[in-house]
Amino acid sequence: MVYHQSSRLAAIGFSSLALLILVLFAGCAERLETETDAQDPIQLAIAIRSWQQGKTEPMVQAMEQLSEATELFFRSPTIESRLVWQSAWISAHDNFLGASILYSPDKFQRIDAWPMEAGFLDSLADYPGSGIVSDGTLEITATSLEEQHQITDASEVALGFHVLEYYAFERDIEDFGSDAPNYQKRQQLVQLVAELLLVDITSFSRAQETESEANQNSYPLLLLKIQRRFQLVFSKFDLLGEHIPPNYGSAQNITTQLDAIAELLHEPVGLNHFLIELDPESTLTFNATLLEAQTLLSSMEQPDGVTSSRLVLLIAFLEQKLGDFVTLLPVEGEI
Helix, strand or coil, rough: CCCCHHHHHHHHCCCHHHHHHHHHHHHHHHHCCCCCCCCCCCHHHHHHHHHHHHHHHHHHHHHHHHHHHHHHHHCCCCCCHHHHHHHHHHHHHHHHHHHCCCCCCHHHCCCCCCCHHHHHCCCCCCCCCCCCCCCCCCCCHHHHHHHHCCCCCCCCCCCCCCHHHHHHHHCCCHHHCCCCCCCHHHHHHHHHHHHHHHHHHHHHHHHHHHHHHHCCCCCCHHHHHHHHHHHHHHHHHHHHHCCCCCCHHHHHHHHHHHHHHHHHHHHCHHHHHHHHHHHHHHHHHHHHHHHHHHHHHHCHHHHHHCHHHCCCHHHHHHHHHHHHHHHHHCCHCCC
């Protein structure tokens, strides 16, 4: 599906927006009124650093658990160990999404590249000789995987979460047994990808600590970062179900990102204070719409067609409102 900004806004409609505000106005208004004044740059930097640390530490722990679950599966490839592996993957990816909310997705092409073409990695039913695993001339090493990763196209993914996702969720468990063709090379690839991902996540965690101490923080800059993330959320949501493998836990992925953004709006970071200064009415509408999207997501495991369409409209509206806020920002020298 391709949506343009004008059609996104038109599709939402004034009646839907009016109903939304009537339902959620009181709660959002009360919450906004009880918050204190905007913080000065030093207080804001401390608040953001504390918030980021609260996201980063669980991310590293979850990634360590994913690495352990991957090893456990290959020591004993059973249905039970695979379920543990799948659960660990969802937790680690979920924590990563929350911890990376303020960073450009360009930083994470080794970590979270998606969508991906499964046939680039391994054999498929219709293409039994396809993929890195089937290539007898290609050894599985860190260097070779780094060279192959997105070598001619962004969907040619050889590193990161979604390689592990494919093997944890999509491949038959028999493909990991000793009777399967190329099973040893398949195991080498998956285990090495897990090792490299742990290294990349740990490096991101350390870099984040350094950057948070060196970088200046401001509400305009925070707004720009959140707008950029909403653009990514919409583009990824538009891709769900259109590529193999599917993005497991897709509804939870979006929930995690919206929840993280909602946290930044309120105390202790308090971006809402700055948005109120820009446009009080739009701030209330934005918060109410965000709450509706969060509520809708919390009521389901995976989006159906109707719910997906509604979520697309809500996220598109939120993205547009953030764009409106950006047009009201101070001149560049004041950011």
